[in-house]
Amino acid sequence: MFKTQIIIPLIILLLWLVLAILSPWLPLDPNHIILPNILQPPSSIEWLGYDDLGRPILDRLIMGARTSFFVSFWVIFVSLTVGTLVGALSAWFGGYIDFIFVRIMDIFLAFPGILLAIALSAIMGPGIENVVFALSVVGWVGFARLTRAQTLSLKRREHVIAAIALGVKTPRILRYHIIPLLLAPLIIEATFGIAGIVIAEAGLSFLGLGVQPPAASWGSMIRDGTSYMLVAPHMVLAPGFTLLLVVLSVNILGDKLRDLLDVKNHNT
Amino acid sequence: MLSFLFSRLLSTLTVVLGVITLIFLLIHMVPGDPVQAMLGETATPTDLESLRQALGLDQPLLTQWWLYMSNLLQGNLGDSLYSKEPIIDILIERFPATLELALAGLLVAVLLALPLGSIAALRKDSIYDNGAMMFSLLGVSIPNFWLGPMLILLFSLTLGWLPVSGREGPLSLVLPAITLGTALAAILARMVRATLLEVLNEDYIRTARAKGLRESAIIIHHALRNASLPIITILGLQLGTLLGGAVITEIIFAWPGIGQLTIESIERRDYPLVQACILVISLSYVLVNTLTDILYAWLDPRVRYSV
Numbered sequence A: 001m002f003k004t005q006i007i008i009p010l011i012i013l014l015l016w017l018v019l020a021i022l023s024p025w026l027p028l029d030p031n032h033i034i035l036p037n038i039l040q041p042p043s044s045i046e047w048l049g050y051d052d053l054g055r056p057i058l059d060r061l062i063m064g065a066r067t068s069f070f071v072s073f074w075v076i077f078v079s080l081t082v083g084t085l086v087g088a089l090s091a092w093f094g095g096y097i098d099f100i101f102v103r104i105m106d107i108f109l110a111f112p113g114i115l116l117a118i119a120l121s122a123i124m125g126p127g128i129e130n131v132v133f134a135l136s137v138v139g140w141v142g143f144a145r146l147t148r149a150q151t152l153s154l155k156r157r158e159h160v161i162a163a164i165a166l167g168v169k170t171p172r173i174l175r176y177h178i179i180p181l182l183l184a185p186l187i188i189e190a191t192f193g194i195a196g197i198v199i200a201e202a203g204l205s206f207l208g209l210g211v212q213p214p215a216a217s218w219g220s221m222i223r224d225g226t227s228y229m230l231v232a233p234h235m236v237l238a239p240g241f242t243l244l245l246v247v248l249s250v251n252i253l254g255d256k257l258r259d260l261l262d263v264k265n266h267n268t
Numbered sequence B: 001m002l003s004f005l006f007s008r009l010l011s012t013l014t015v016v017l018g019v020i021t022l023i024f025l026l027i028h029m030v031p032g033d034p035v036q037a038m039l040g041e042t043a044t045p046t047d048l049e050s051l052r053q054a055l056g057l058d059q060p061l062l063t064q065w066w067l068y069m070s071n072l073l074q075g076n077l078g079d080s081l082y083s084k085e086p087i088i089d090i091l092i093e094r095f096p097a098t099l100e101l102a103l104a105g106l107l108v109a110v111l112l113a114l115p116l117g118s119i120a121a122l123r124k125d126s127i128y129d130n131g132a133m134m135f136s137l138l139g140v141s142i143p144n145f146w147l148g149p150m151l152i153l154l155f156s157l158t159l160g161w162l163p164v165s166g167r168e169g170p171l172s173l174v175l176p177a178i179t180l181g182t183a184l185a186a187i188l189a190r191m192v193r194a195t196l197l198e199v200l201n202e203d204y205i206r207t208a209r210a211k212g213l214r215e216s217a218i219i220i221h222h223a224l225r226n227a228s229l230p231i232i233t234i235l236g237l238q239l240g241t242l243l244g245g246a247v248i249t250e251i252i253f254a255w256p257g258i259g260q261l262t263i264e265s266i267e268r269r270d271y272p273l274v275q276a277c278i279l280v281i282s283l284s285y286v287l288v289n290t291l292t293d294i295l296y297a298w299l300d301p302r303v304r305y306s307v
Helices: A002-025 A057-093 A095-109 A115-124 A128-154 A158-165 A170-206 A218-226 A234-261 B002-029 B034-039 B045-054 B061-073 B087-122 B127-141 B144-158 B171-200 B203-210 B215-252 B258-267 B271-299 B301-306
Strands: none
Touching (some): A002 A057, A057 A128, A095 A128, A115 B258, A115 B271, A158 A170, A170 B144, A234 B144, B002 B061, B002 B271, B034 B045, B087 B258, B171 B215, B215 B271, B258 B271
């Protein structure tokens, strides 16, 4: 039971990931407009049908996966690096540094959900780089708060106290004695983070603030599809189910990972 | 309680100051010249200069910040570039719709989560538990900008039971509230389950059982009552997700609230109005969080003393 619950979501995720990575070498035609095919429903030739401009939906879904994974990778990379650094330094040095960093984290946490990302993408203009920037600005705080809390408790562990007593330098203690022990909770946070970022990127594109046409995103595909729900429901069903399946897979894997690594005091 | 109140309000004040400063700085993140971006390519140099002066963008940054702050304290948010009306009037007109939607979403979340979470906890590892947790997993995974259109497709376009969009009468609130509340319901159902499971293991529950109390009395008076504290806190903290999600929900259902106003002003490059919308939503969130904390401390003395 436990195994199938991991294998199915893993296969779904890997499938989309491989398709996204290999997409430049696949015979795809995501931007090719074929007028006679406009709004054509799924058939044996084109499995998922065509959109309102006569473009093949499956090809566009694969390009959308590319957008999604590209954004997720970079946002996690940036947020994880900045967040871990800020959190660890804040907890390690304490005092004024901690006071200031905690206030900064509080300010960023005061923006509800996706709102700050909407504001930033709106102000800086659409485009995939700006989406990465906007979501990283929102994303680093979670990692920083988690790292800070964990480091505060790790700081009092015997092996760290021993290292301090031996005169080991701070960067070395952080690198070898603190950060490796932070990895498990950070990996779990990052896994759930991916689910959030995939939805957020699609949400921004849904609002017209993400990647720009003709580039494909699952979010902008859903937005285009909502105008044709009665005549061509496949246009909104295909990207929606893909998005749901991918996010669901990530969340299931996150759950299982948490059970596996058994991290306590984590309540989402 | 007084010292807790004081320290909590002080930290709220610093957060509010920081939030306002960050929103103030937003306009300076516009690539190139923000005034040019707002007026477009066709603007004459005189137009540019007069708007720059009107917004105070020709002043040094610190002076601008001071001006923004002092205007804000007097309730003056400037005028909309698009409609020329005072921004504060536009916000007052739009805010009730968002509040109504958020409260309805909250209600949906509580009505779904309480029974689902309780049943899951009371019948742990049963088919009910698995079903409730599956719902919870689906609920957090389904994006509201897809759930909304799907509900419209089913209940409005196919069955014709509910209006497609707009804000006319209580029926028009049903689909937006479900769209907004589902994710929160999913998170909350998990929390209710986890909290109840913890509480059910406490000694006082065993005592209540030992003295022969009815199971329903144990659950309502002893278990749910003690579980309500953490649940209230989570509700307060998750309200931010609700307010953020309101932006997308309002767009889907053409709901005339602050969220729709935000996106409209983004499209019109009415940046002062965008700033004001973000400010209102964020400050409401900070306010709710502070009130939740105070309420929690008032209900549970342990919180007061630990600060």
